[in-house]
Amino acid sequence: MITLRNVSKTYYPKGRRRAGADSDPAAVVALSNVDLHVPQGSIHGVIGLSGAGKSTLIRCVNLLERPSGGSVCVDGQEMTRLSAAALNQARHRIGMIFQHFNLLTTRNVFDNVALPLELMGMKRAAIRERVLPLLELVGLDDKAHQYPAKLSGGQKQRVAIARALASEPKVLLCDEATSALDPQTTGSILALLRDINQRLGLTILLITHEMEVVKSICHRVSLISDGELVEEAEVGDFFTAPRTRLGREFLNDFLQLEPPKALIERLEETPGARTHPVVRLAFSGDAVATPLISRLARECGVDVSILQAKVESIQERTLGLMIAELLGPADKTRQAIDYLESHDLHVEVLGHVQRDD
């Protein structure tokens, strides 16, 4: 449904865009060589730190920002090649919601949702037929005559969602849609987006800096850093075993699962004659219910000292996470790691610590 190929975006200081301007020290490369494919009906999250290029990326999809290079294809249409009129038409099929809702304060709820339909030239009766079910869908049918100033943040975002859906889009772009909301309201807005995705088959591309958003509703996630997509994975896989250092940092911050500080200070990168490994284990599926740790002791002769552990529900999947020291001779701890990996656990050796004995 959405395919970006080799998309780049460079911001130039006003009036300084010209041939050879790539070397302009004041130019900001916000995106480079971005490839992204979001299939019809899926929810795809792009996560990254502040300034990584998330907003630029999502705004390139509906050409609120025109890419400096590459192609942007939405629902089979190459967006960068459309005339102004055709682009305007294409945008009706791409709804967008924003962090700060962007409602018109002088219009009531009904008229905010009706606005895109008025701009499309729809008759008042047809607008009513379209808007009222949408207000019901977002749970605001009793607020049609209310003005935005009287609404909570969550209600404002619901109006914005209804407005974005008014032109019956195939794609919804969400630009940090829950960042201004408290955790409970965030939960209810995410539930609404999931519901819309399932009921209407709407394809959703969202950008966020919150792992909670990715965990709650996304099917796949991409990680953006300095304008480049550095990692992409199915959400369960990302939470089990992120492949990049930045991915691991996001995950550790979110899970708050780090070895104790005193132990981190003692961790050595390479094993020595009298060290034992500290590992981070991630397991899902059957492994969650299997008593693997006691089997390690029995079958590999290795004791396990659990430093931290937690179980997370990632949508339908249960994920176990643990930080542990493996205590035993080097050949046995090696064998224990092989044993765990052969039972589909993801094992990351965080380092090695000197034995106290």
Ligand SMILES: Nc1ncnc2c1ncn2[C@@H]1O[C@H](COP(=O)(O)OP(=O)(O)OP(=O)(O)O)[C@@H](O)[C@H]1O
């Ligand atoms: N209109 C602009 N002109 C010049 N530079 C810009 C413009 N918009 C964004 N940038 C720069 O492009 C880079 C990416 O910005 P962008 O807003 O896309 O990042 P972001 O990941 O959305 O950040 P945040 O989470 O803080 O909103 C940053 O270095 C930013 O300063």
